[in-house]
Amino acid sequence: MTPVGHAAPRFRSGAGRLCLDFMRTLRLRGMDDAVEELATPEALAAWVRQFGPYPTGTTVAAPTTDVLHEARRLREAVHTLLTTARGEHGAAGCPPGSRRLLNRAAAAPTPVPLLGDGGTVRHDAADPVGAVLATVARDALDLATSPALDRVRVCAGPGCAAWFLDASRPGSRRWCSMETCGNQAKKSTWRTRHAG
Template sequence: MSTPAFRTGSGRISLDFIRTLRWRGSAGEVEELDAPEALAAWVSQLGPYTTGIAIPPPSARALRTAHETREAVYALLKAARTTGAADCPPEARGLLNTIAAAPTPYPVLDVHGALTHTAADPVAALLALIARDALDLATSPLLARVRDCAGPNCGAWFLDTSRPGTRRWCSMDRCGNQAKKSTWRSKQAAHD
């Protein structure tokens, strides 16, 4: 099984996590965390753990918990962006509060002086970190800087950290580049 290339760069780990359901709500919706091995790969790639250390595949129950956590994060941030965090569905709020209470990855200084992170349960610890990040973001002034990608087929959210606050795409390499190519092609077709 090949390791998927998960999307990053949204500016917050909770936003990167909700992107694991690509093209949410469309006919082409794709579940990136379709197996325990995929969740382990996501945790290994995006978590604070030492690069190259394999995370053992979690249980099917842990995968369900990850999906439920992702959907609760999405529900919270969607509510916070529209009417306010207080309008988050109670079941999503309760789940996030419970998940956030778990221990998070903790730093360890190794014998070579390098800082690594560890956890007894790497998946549960990272889910706790994600839940805490989502709760923080939903109640932060930074929430006003969460944007929808302008890519017509994307739908991802990202934190706009640009100075003027005018970033349009979740990724210049993907959506931004595709938009520029499309604009260029349209201009070329108009000149022909």
């Protein structure tokens, strides 16, 4: 597995659910060239800044290394839960260790909405990282036990493996992103048809 460099990356978004966007932080999951995007506590803080409900410019301190490792374990528990939930036994088949980790994370406080003097809502948390991880866990539990799970897909792009929620009307979306994997697939098909 390749760690991403020390510069805070801009993480992929658009999976349709927070827990699926979180799963994407292990890019190319299951492949030899998998990339760990949460390589450092600073990277986790950057992910929280990008995906959390906090106002732009909110300072999110880098968590401890222990919190980083717990976040990665949570990500893998989310993957295990959703994989299991899509199978024969549904969410009930989730292994006890993953279930305990998810339940513990989901029980933590989430970001609190606050109405400001100007009439706008902002979110705050004593532990911004932990609060967003709690939101991720709650989102995964909700998705695993909802009809929306039937719309979760794995990208058909070769060398991608990102999961996404297919919100298209016909339910036939094939790629995590039309701009990346979809365009690559169409270009490849065009080249094949026009070769020689």
